[in-house]
Amino acid sequence: MTRVALIDDHESVRLGLEAACARAGTMHVVFSGSTVTEYLDWRAFSAAPPADVVVLDLTLGDGTTVTENVRRLVLDGSSVIIHSVADRPAAVREALAAGAAGVVSKSSRIDDVIAAVRTVAKGEPLNNVEWASAVEGDREFADAQLSARERDVLRLYAAGLPLKVVADRLGVAYSTAKENITRVRVKYVEVGRPAPTKVDLLRRAMEDGLLADSASDAEDIARGR
Template identity: 45%
Template sequence: MRIGFAAAASLDAKTADVPVVAVRLSETVSSLLAGGEGIFDVVALDMSLADGSRPGDNVRRIVEAGYPVLIFSVGDRPKDIRDALGAGAAGVSRKSEDIWRTLDLVRKVASGETIDNQDLAVAIDGDRDFVSAHLSDRENEALALYAAGFTRGQIAKRMNVSPNTVGTNIRRIREKYAAAGRAASTKLELHHRAVEDGILPRPGL
């Protein structure tokens, strides 16, 4: 398998015992793609390149050149991951993952698969920018408490407002998520949104 690394090959077969050969290591997409076509079977793309280019733009250029892309990410930049996936990246590999797991993902992407993992789900669904752009500080606070399991009465006491005000905040939050195409009609769904958007910590963290 030939793999190109940006920042930081061709596959003769798509099996677990086929060696992965890095044929080019580049600090920018421009230098990676220089020198002809059909050089790689897959490109492993770091989220941060030397030229400060945007991940989504980089993925788009690589895909247009005819190569599938696997993103390498620490996992702390969900907006950039969403942009990269929206531009056509086939999957995400966390830099903390075992090397054998990463190589398996490289082979799968080279064979035309799209990786369905938790990072993708979080990247697609989560949007911390949504919170800062659409929720007021009071709505943010109400969501954090409500999603954590507090009742409306308990939230009202903590926020020094009436239960009706809490109910109004929760209703507005639901409406804003619904308008963004992210269902939040139940308390469980609101909990998921709060975790996705960084209002509540992920389980186990």
């Protein structure tokens, strides 16, 4: 069962999501409330483990910022989906930069929201229209100023190839490929978009439009075409 927390200051939204999660049969709503502080206080009091996925409203009524809320939840150990009316792309970009796994519009079908929870619970990045619109609206967000070699290494590594295979395909030493990935991580940290895990690197590569569209594209990159 995927443990889900719902944080939204509109009770009707939470009730609808609770019903949908119950209907899905593979999700259990462990918390439903209006602020991140309420959720973390509940966690501390109950000693419950962090939710696998937190569905978080973009703007809460307690005066907190989306960056603050996302970072607190990610630091606590949960993946975060922003559930938004999607009319504030700058705030959505802020949430993604803070570590949110993705965004799904409140105008989406409830089945799409549940599918998004399933995707994120599996540790996969959520790549949808809302996410793409937010990223495309701000090229500074997507620019970590990677070198051509760093982009090639990231593209293949994020596509799922082991680093040794990446090095072989690009004709460089393993230590060189490893150094490139280290520099990539540092550069993403410098622009406020940390990528400590391979899944995070995949997300960054997708955000920046670097990921090859297919295995054949990856082969072409490796061959320098």
